[in-house]
Structures are given as C-alpha cells and as structure tokens.
Amino acid sequence: MIPLSRKSPVPPAQCNLAKAVDLIGDRWTLLILRSALYGVRRFDDFQSELGTPRTILSGRLKNLVEQGLLARRTYKSEGRRARPEYVLTDKGEALRPVLIALTQWGDHWLDCDGQPPISFTDMQSRQAVHTAFVTDDGREVPSENLRIVLRR
Amino acid sequence: MIPLSRKSPVPPAQCNLAKAVDLIGDRWTLLILRSALYGVRRFDDFQSELGTPRTILSGRLKNLVEQGLLARRTYKSEGRRARPEYVLTDKGEALRPVLIALTQWGDHWLDCDGQPPISFTDMQSRQAVHTAFVTDDGREVPSENLRIVLRR
DNA sequence: GAGGCTGGATTTGGAAGGCGAACCCATGCA
DNA sequence: TGCATGGGTTCGCCTTCCAAATCCAGCCTC
Numbered sequence: 001m002i003p004l005s006r007k008s009p010v011p012p013a014q015c016n017l018a019k020a021v022d023l024i025g026d027r028w029t030l031l032i033l034r035s036a037l038y039g040v041r042r043f044d045d046f047q048s049e050l051g052t053p054r055t056i057l058s059g060r061l062k063n064l065v066e067q068g069l070l071a072r073r074t075y076k077s078e079g080r081r082a083r084p085e086y087v088l089t090d091k092g093e094a095l096r097p098v099l100i101a102l103t104q105w106g107d108h109w110l111d112c113d114g115q116p117p118i119s120f121t122d123m124q125s126r127q128a129v130h131t132a133f134v135t136d137d138g139r140e141v142p143s144e145n146l147r148i149v150l151r152r
Numbered sequence: 153m154i155p156l157s158r159k160s161p162v163p164p165a166q167c168n169l170a171k172a173v174d175l176i177g178d179r180w181t182l183l184i185l186r187s188a189l190y191g192v193r194r195f196d197d198f199q200s201e202l203g204t205p206r207t208i209l210s211g212r213l214k215n216l217v218e219q220g221l222l223a224r225r226t227y228k229s230e231g232r233r234a235r236p237e238y239v240l241t242d243k244g245e246a247l248r249p250v251l252i253a254l255t256q257w258g259d260h261w262l263d264c265d266g267q268p269p270i271s272f273t274d275m276q277s278r279q280a281v282h283t284a285f286v287t288d289d290g291r292e293v294p295s296e297n298l299r300i301v302l303r304r
Numbered sequence: 305g306a307g308g309c310t311g312g313a314t315t316t317g318g319a320a321g322g323c324g325a326a327c328c329c330a331t332g333c334a
Numbered sequence: 335t336g337c338a339t340g341g342g343t344t345c346g347c348c349t350t351c352c353a354a355a356t357c358c359a360g361c362c363t364c
Contacts, residue, residue, distance in 0.1 A: 002240060005191030007201045010269040016258025017186055017251060023262070027177040028351095034169055038300075039157030043312060049159050053352050058313060081360040083311070088154060091261045096295055097283050098257055099169060101250045106168025109243045110175070115303045117162040120285070123297045127287040131249050134284040135274050138292050143248050145275045148190075151267045180322095195341055205323050210342060233331040235340070 009150055023067055024095070028052055028060050036070065036092065037099055041085035061086050069095070101131040161302055175219055176247070180204055180212050188222065188244065189251055193237040213238050221247070253283040 012018040024030060031050050040046055047057055064070040069092035076082040100120060107116035120129045133141040164170040176182060183202050192198055199209055216222040221244035228234040252272060259268035272281045285293040 002189065002191045002245070004193055004237075006194075006197050007192060008187055008190040012183060012186070012202060014269050015186070015255070016263050016268060016270075017255040018183060019262045020254050020258035021179055021182045021186075025177070025179040025182045027173055030173045030177045031164060031170060034164070034167070034173075035160055037154065038160040039154045040159060041156055042158070044310090045158050047312095050164060054313075055315090055353095056351070079361070081311080085156075093154070093295075094257055094261060096298075097285070098250060098253045100285070100298075101253050101283065102172050103167070103169040105246055105250055106172035109246060110171045111168050116168060117166050117303050118168075119301045119303075121299050121301055122285075122287050122291075122293045123299045125287060125291075127289065129285045129287055129293050129298060131253065131283060132286040133249070133252070133272070133274075133281045134286060134292050135277060135279040135281055137279065139274075139277075140286050140290050141274045141281050143245075146248075146252075146281060147273050147275045149271045149273055151269050151271075196339090199341095206342075207324095207344090208322070231332070233340080 009148060024069070028056055029064065030099075032057070032060055032064065033069070033088075033092065033095060034099055036086065036088050037096060041087055043084065043086075046086075064092070068092075097131060104130060161300060176221070180208055181216065182251075184209070184212055184216065185221070185240075185244065185247060186251055188238065188240045189248060193239055195236065195238075198238075216244070220244075249283060256283055 008015070024033065028050070032046060032052070035046055035049055040049060043057065043061070046052065046061070047054060050057070052060075061070065061072075065072045065086065068089055070086045071089050072084050072086055074082045075085055103116075103118065107119075111117075121127060122129050133143065133146060135141060160167070176185065180202070184198060184204070187198055187201055192201060195209065195213070198204065198213070199206060202209070204212075213222065213224075217224045217238070220241055222238045223241050224236050224238055226234045227237055255268075255270065259271075263269075273279060274281050285295065285298060287293060
C-alpha cells in the first residue's frame with residue numbers, strides 16, 4: 001500500500017513521465033508504436049492492421065517523425081513508385097521496455113488464458129524474460145524495495 | 153534496426169498490449185495513475201495537482217474503479233464529512249514498472265538536464281536502479297537479445 | 305497518350321469527447 | 335440558519351475523431 005500523499009514529490013509539469021505522456025499517451029500513437037516495434041513500416045500496413053482512420057494515421061505518423069521517434073524514409077521496389085516507410089529511431093526503439101512491460105502487465109491482469117499470445121525469451125539461453133528493476137551491478141530489485149530520490 | 157514485417161506477429165485485437173492501451177492509453181488516465189503511484193488519493197488533490205476538469209476526473213476515476221485498478225474507499229477525519237479516496241489496487245500498482253520505465257525513457261530522451269527530477273534506488277544498497285529485461289535466474293538481458301515467442 | 309491501379313494526403317460534415325463555468329447537493333460547524 | 339467544503343452533474347462551446355469522399359502523383363498496360 002502506497003502511503004498517502006497530498007501531492008506528488010515532483011509536480012507533473014516537471015516530471016519526465018508527464019512529458020512522455022504528452023508525447024505518446026494516446027491510444028493510436030501507442031498502437032502505432034507497437035506495430036512499429038514488431039516491424040511494420042508502411043502506411044497501408046499500419047492502416048490495415050490497426051484500422052486507423054487515414055487522417056489520424058497520417059497525422060500521428062507525422063507527429064512521431066517530428067518528435068524523432070520515427071524516421072521517414074523513401075524506398076522503391078522495381079516497377080513501383082517511391083513510397084515512404086516509417087522506421088523506429090533509437091529514441092523510438094528505446095520505448096521497447098515500456099511497451100513490453102505493458103504487454104506483460106496485460107498478460108497477467110487482462111487475460112486469464114494460460115499462455116500469453118506473445119512472450120519473450122533470451123536469445124541465447126532460451127529462458128523466459130520479464131521486465132524488472134535492476135541495479136547497476138545487475139541485481140534484480142523487487143518493486144517494493146524501490147526508493148524515490150529527488151533531484152537537489 | 154527491426155526487420156521489416158507487413159504485420160505484427162499477433163493482431164492487435166488479440167494482443168494484451170492493445171487491450172491494456174484500450175484501458176489506460178489516454179493522457180488523463182496515465183497522469184492519474186502516476187499521481188496515485190506517488191500516493192495521491194483524494195479527488196481534490198488529483199484535481200489540483202493535475203488540473204483535470206472535474207467531469208473528466210470523475211469519469212476517469214470511476215472507470216479505473218470499475219476496471220479494478222483503483223479501489224474507492226471512504227475515510228473520515230474528525231469533524232469532517234466522510235470522503236472518498238482512491239487507492240491503487242494490486243492490479244493498478246502492478247503498473248509501476250510501466251510507469252517507471254516510461255519515466256526513465258523520458259529522463260533519457262526528453263530532458264537534457266543532468267539529473268532527472270525523480271530517480272529510483274534500491275532501498276538496501278542505495279544503488280541506482282533501472283528497468284531491464286531479466287531471465288528467471290536473474291540475469292539481465294540486453295534488449296537486442298530478446299526473442300519473440302508465439303503461443304502455440 | 306489515355307486509362308487504370310495503387311497509395312499517401314487532404315477535405316468535408318457529423319459525431320463524440322474535452323473543457324470551463326455554473327449549478328447542485330450533502331455534510332459539518334459556528 | 336448560513337457558510338464552507340467537496341464530490342458530482344449539467345450545459346454550451348470548442349476541438350478532435352471518424353467515415354466517406356476526393357485529390358494527386360507515380361507506374362504500368364494497351
């Protein structure tokens with residue numbers, strides 16, 4: 001149980017979580033990022049997979065490019081016109097832990113079937129992998145043992 | 153670089169990330185969960201910290217209660233009326249890794265100041281903590297070594 | 305060259321939700 | 335009784351979402 005506080009240690013306007021939420025905290029953006037994380041790049045592929053209205057998709061892709069999470073590149077297949085594709089940048093790809101953590105939260109709390117539709121393993125050891133808190137020397141820390149530190 | 157794919161390995165409708173996004177993937181809900189994570193519980197505290205219009209706040213709190221992420225309880229101070237408070241449930245609190253991962257993403261990519269406003273340490277060793285992928289035997293796995301496994 | 309297809313982008317009008325202001329009602333105290 | 339507090343609701347305006355329609359450019363075929 002989290003102790004009562006009348007307000008957060010840092011006001012939302014100064015919190016990087018709140019800034020991130022302003023950037024990606026809408027449903028379509030999150031779904032687009034998810035598809036991008038699994039390799040989807042083309043406008044019509046995003047569109048057919050997600051069912052996003054085209055105005056929305058166009059606008060969100062544009063915003064994600066402006067904010068540096070996606071890069072817009074042109075590619076061209078033989079005999080076809082040049083088309084854009086949208087590829088995650090390092091900045092965008094760095095959201096992978098967030099999206100996977102959210103996937104695993106959903107696995108646990110939203111879906112009571114035995115095995116989740118998508119899970120993640122270590123490529124080398126084949127062991128299942130979960131998101132966790134880790135110290136710099138590699139030790140896992142339970143969530144309840146976390147302590148908040150404020151900037152001086 | 154993520155290899156091109158025309159569609160995700162699992163369609164969004166069957167993906168627990170997409171289900172989670174339907175539940176919490178809006179700006180106000182995420183900000184409310186953030187404040188709740190830091191201990192805010194009362195309607196007027198959420199309201200004054202976040203500046204949420206009261207209709208929105210009331211509706212979102214109600215939805216989060218219905219979905220089991222917050223519990224609505226009544227408390228009463230001496231000489232005051234009974235008031236509701238909204239406390240994270242286990243289900244809600246289990247979103248902590250997601251929100252902290254997003255905070256740390258924001259620290260790195262949205263804020264160029266040296267030290268983030270909020271950081272996290274291990275209560276015992278005082279060491280800084282970050283979100284990571286970990287195998288069941290406790291070894292950290294770099295993001296690039298993750299492999300996707302689909303349900304049979 | 306014309307026509308058709310593909311594929312991103314834009315326009316349009318209605319629906320839905322956000323938002324600020326006002327209002328409501330219940331509780332407790334002076 | 336009147337006032338303050340505090341959660342909730344209503345209302346009208348504004349913004350965004352959404353589906354449908356339209357536009358435009360590149361490429362191929364006839």
